[in-house]
Amino acid sequence: MTKVSKAGHVLAIDQGTTSTRAILFDAHGTPVAVARREFPQHYPGEGWVEHEPADILRDVRIVAREAMETGGQDASGIAAIGITNQRETTVVWDRRTGEPIHRAIVWQDRRTAPVCRALTVAGHDRKVRQKTGLLIDAYFSATKIAWVLDHVEGARTRAERGELCFGTIDSFLVFHLTGGKVHATDATNASRTLLFDIHRQDWDDELLAIFRVPRAMLPQVLDSADDYGMTVPDLLGAPVPIAGVAGDQQAATFGQSCLEPGMVKSTYGTGCFALINTGSTPVESQNRLLTTVAYRLDGRPTYALEGSIFVAGAAIKWLRDGLGVITHASQTDDMATRVPDSHGVYFVPAFVGLGAPHWDPDARAAIHGMTFDAGPAHIARAALEAVAYQTRDLMDAMAGDWGGRPNALRIDGGMAANDWLCQFLADMTGLPVERPEVIETTALGAACLAALRVGLFEGIGAVSQAWKLDRRFEPRMDEPRRAKLYGGWLDAVDRARSRP
Numbered sequence: 001m002t003k004v005s006k007a008g009h010v011l012a013i014d015q016g017t018t019s020t021r022a023i024l025f026d027a028h029g030t031p032v033a034v035a036r037r038e039f040p041q042h043y044p045g046e047g048w049v050e051h052e053p054a055d056i057l058r059d060v061r062i063v064a065r066e067a068m069e070t071g072g073q074d075a076s077g078i079a080a081i082g083i084t085n086q087r088e089t090t091v092v093w094d095r096r097t098g099e100p101i102h103r104a105i106v107w108q109d110r111r112t113a114p115v116c117r118a119l120t121v122a123g124h125d126r127k128v129r130q131k132t133g134l135l136i137d138a139y140f141s142a143t144k145i146a147w148v149l150d151h152v153e154g155a156r157t158r159a160e161r162g163e164l165c166f167g168t169i170d171s172f173l174v175f176h177l178t179g180g181k182v183h184a185t186d187a188t189n190a191s192r193t194l195l196f197d198i199h200r201q202d203w204d205d206e207l208l209a210i211f212r213v214p215r216a217m218l219p220q221v222l223d224s225a226d227d228y229g230m231t232v233p234d235l236l237g238a239p240v241p242i243a244g245v246a247g248d249q250q251a252a253t254f255g256q257s258c259l260e261p262g263m264v265k266s267t268y269g270t271g272c273f274a275l276i277n278t279g280s281t282p283v284e285s286q287n288r289l290l291t292t293v294a295y296r297l298d299g300r301p302t303y304a305l306e307g308s309i310f311v312a313g314a315a316i317k318w319l320r321d322g323l324g325v326i327t328h329a330s331q332t333d334d335m336a337t338r339v340p341d342s343h344g345v346y347f348v349p350a351f352v353g354l355g356a357p358h359w360d361p362d363a364r365a366a367i368h369g370m371t372f373d374a375g376p377a378h379i380a381r382a383a384l385e386a387v388a389y390q391t392r393d394l395m396d397a398m399a400g401d402w403g404g405r406p407n408a409l410r411i412d413g414g415m416a417a418n419d420w421l422c423q424f425l426a427d428m429t430g431l432p433v434e435r436p437e438v439i440e441t442t443a444l445g446a447a448c449l450a451a452l453r454v455g456l457f458e459g460i461g462a463v464s465q466a467w468k469l470d471r472r473f474e475p476r477m478d479e480p481r482r483a484k485l486y487g488g489w490l491d492a493v494d495r496a497r498s499r500p
């Protein structure tokens with residue numbers, strides 16, 4: 001392949017909401033080894049979701065070594081590490097010891113919804129939106145940081161003195177993997193905090209004052225392909241440069257090679273996140289989508305519009321762990337195929353409220369339209385259908401903001417393995433759905449960023465060459481049926497919404 005300038009592998013670390021993965025890629029962007037570990041979720045209150053940072057750190061170390069062993073590589077074969085992560089999840093730790101002062105507060109956590117409502121009522125919404133491209137919502141990091149500072153004794157004073165560090169998971173990992181030498185994040189992760197001005201590409205004092213976050217605890221913001229320091233020798237046996245960092249949805253956008261304005265990807269993991277590349281101009285949404293940094297290279301940001309859905313695969317996980325009607329997520333493919341339709345059942349998976357385009361933190365999950373002859377297969381099918389209906393919500397919102405529909409929808413994430421879902425997605429959005437050979441595009445994106453930085457890839461064109469189509473699903477549902485099904489969904493969402 002022309003783009004390869006020297007031999008070597010890249011190790012991508014993908015720290016997701018429910019699992020931590022390490023994937024070893026060769027110089028052509030082909031995965032050669034994968035290691036994965038699920039870790040515990042903590043739900044200490046209604047709408048609260050926490051992770052134990054020590055679990056995450058331990059798993060990163062384990063999967064990194066496992067992937068290297070399986071791939072038959074030692075540190076000398078690794079040109080660089082790329083890190084990608086669940087975004088917004090907030091960790092505050094002691095700068096000297098590296099010890100977290102509280103569990104990580106996860107992006108799904110709703111505990112700060114009342115604070116967000118108060119800030120919106122106080123009239124901060126417009127300014128925040130202009131500067132950050134985001135809405136004031138508990139989803140993002142800022143109010144989570146303030147919560148930790150207000151609830152851990154002495155934390156606010158220590159943060160003001162510079163004794164504490166804030167970071168999203170990428171930042172926490174970089175800090176620990178470099179032995180406490182580097183406290184940095186990348187522009188994509190920074191753009192999810194509510195504290196970062198996406199136009200000036202800098203932390204913003206006015207936002208810091210609104211959200212009551214001391215500047216002294218913030219990481220340095222670097223490019224997505226940049227120098228994040230060397231790992232401590234005991235991680236892989238010898239120091240290796242960390243050369244790429246991006247939030248998982250942005251990394252997936254990069255790994256899906258959505259590098260031209262108008263290209264769209266949608267990732268189906270715990271949640272579902274659709275991003276459309278809008279080029280060097282940040283587009284302000286009229287449809288309650290987010291404006292975010294897609295990636296930043298050589299100091300130049302490329303922007304995206306994003307639709308964030310909080311629950312996609314998590315509803316399937318709930319069918320397995322909560323309801324117990326399946327033992328493995330992949331069973332839902334067969335179950336959905338076995339029944340001719342969902343029998344009028346609609347599943348609105350608003351377990352942690354609704355994200356884009358509704359932004360209703362108080363909506364709650366509901367299964368509508370049940371009759372006595374409805375069974376587990378109908379519920380499973382309705383759970384998959386809900387993912388497609390929500391994607392349709394986002395595609396309609398994007399078309400409004402972007403002034404046209406994309407040519408295709410590139411998909412990835414754990415749920416993209418489900419053929420039935422892929423077809424229904426094409427039917428419901430009316431778009432061809434493209435599934436790449438490497439479904440782990442999040443990790444691929446992080447690997448590509450690192451490969452660019454260390455010269456393993458000579459230019460961004462190499463990323464497009466690394467993307468290969470596995471299967472394309474063409475829409476085949478007739479319009480009246482599509483409209484009828486989608487109309488039922490809109491009605492079900494309306495019933496699940498919170499009432500003022």
Ligand SMILES: Nc1ncnc2c1ncn2[C@@H]1O[C@H](COP(=O)(O)OP(=O)(O)O)[C@@H](O)[C@H]1O
Nearest residue numbers: 016018019269270313314316317329330414418
């Ligand atoms: N074949 C499948 N059909 C439907 N859902 C699936 C399938 N395989 C995995 N999932 C769901 O996808 C999610 C895992 O995707 P993944 O990309 O690993 O998530 P994350 O990165 O958020 O941890 C789980 O919630 C799981 O229930």
Ligand SMILES: O=P(O)(O)OC[C@H](O)CO
Nearest residue numbers: 016017086087269270271
């Ligand atoms: O862990 P995932 O793949 O569900 O992604 C989580 C998102 O980054 C949250 O914004």
